[in-house]
Amino acid sequence: GQQVMQIPQYQHVQEGEDFTTYCNSSTTLSNIQWYKQRPGGHPVFLIQLVKSGEVKKQKRLTFQFGEAKKNSSLHITATQTTDVGTYFCAGNNNDMRFGAGTRLTVKP
Amino acid sequence: DAGVIQSPRHEVTEMGQEVTLRCKPISGHNSLFWYRQTMMRGLELLIYFNNNVPIDDSGMPEDRFSAKMPNASFSTLKIQPSEPRDSAVYFCASSRGLAGGGTQYFGPGTRLLVL
Numbered sequence: 001g002q003q004v005m006q007i008p009q010y011q012h013v014q015e016g017e018d019f020t021t022y023c024n025s026s027t028t029l030s031n032i033q034w035y036k037q038r039p040g041g042h043p044v045f046l047i048q049l050v051k052s053g054e055v056k057k058q059k060r061l062t063f064q065f066g067e068a069k070k071n072s073s074l075h076i077t078a079t080q081t082t083d084v085g086t087y088f089c090a091g092n093n094n095d096m097r098f099g100a101g102t103r104l105t106v107k108p
Numbered sequence: 109d110a111g112v113i114q115s116p117r118h119e120v121t122e123m124g125q126e127v128t129l130r131c132k133p134i135s136g137h138n139s140l141f142w143y144r145q146t147m148m149r150g151l152e153l154l155i156y157f158n159n160n161v162p163i164d165d166s167g168m169p170e171d172r173f174s175a176k177m178p179n180a181s182f183s184t185l186k187i188q189p190s191e192p193r194d195s196a197v198y199f200c201a202s203s204r205g206l207a208g209g210g211t212q213y214f215g216p217g218t219r220l221l222v223l
Contacts, residue, residue: 033211042199042214043151088151095164096212100150 004091006099014107019076021102023089032065032072035088037101043088046074081106110134112215114200120221126188129218132181133202141212142175142185143199151199157183190222 003026013019023032031050035043047056049065049072056063060083062075076083086101113132121127133140141156155165157177165175172191177183187194197219201212 035212042217043201043212044214045211048211090212095156096153098151098153 004089004097004099006089006102008102009100010103010105012105012107013079015081016078019079019083019104021074021087021089021104023072023074023091023099025070025091025093025097027093028069029091029093030069031092032069033090033092033096034063034072034074035090035098036085037088038085041085076104079104079106081108112200112202112213114198114215114218116218117216118219118221120223121190122223123191124189125222126186127190127194127220127222129185129198129200129220131183131185131200131215133183133200134213135181137202137204137213138180139203139205139210140177140183141201141203142183143201143214144196145199145217146196154185190220192222195220195222 005024007022011019031048033048034046036046037043047063049063052069053067054065060077064073072089074087084106086103088101089099090096112134115130139158142154143151144154145151152167154167155175156163160177173187175185197217199214199217201214203210203212
């Protein structure tokens with residue numbers, strides 16, 4: 001069945017540094033979604049990518065969907081303490097599978 | 109919109125007891141999902157319903173777990189008998205369309221501790 005791998009598992013950065021998390025699927029995806037979960041909170045939808053090679057931006061966050069629609073990345077420029085949390089990708093191919101998440105901590 | 113509502117928010121019980129978790133999805137959403145989250149296993153999909161019908165229950169750990177959706181506005185996840193390894197945060201989420209489609213809106217979760 002479909003598997004979604006996400007790396008790294010943890011990332012600790014100094015405030016102001018950049019951060020990237022990567023998501024890889026074993027199968028071609030119809031779309032991919034990204035979620036953020038703050039400590040003690042619940043996953044909250046960030047964005048959905050549908051098209052091959054698609055790039056979307058939300059302020060300091062840049063999301064990319066690979067040409068083969070099997071991988072994706074989330075890049076945060078100049079991290080802030082408010083970016084702390086776990087970032088999940090979720091790949092859709094008739095059903096949705098979440099990656100294990102990347103837990104981001106930011107040192108002020 | 110009230111969002112997805114889950115109850116209880118916290119549950120502490122003893123091994124062997126029955127636990128029932130409840131979820132009210134967002135009005136108009138026709139898909140409902142139950143997830144379990146632990147540090148060791150991350151976010152796991154247990155079961156999802158579409159139009160009140162279970163579509164995929166392959167994630168349900170074992171026969172001790174059961175889920176129902178008697179109508180479009182209510183679902184339960186039951187664990188009987190509960191075991192310490194069931195301790196986790198259980199999330200309910202809802203969306204429009206099928207699992208491969210729309211955005212999933214998560215509830216606040218139920219934090220379950222089985223002693």
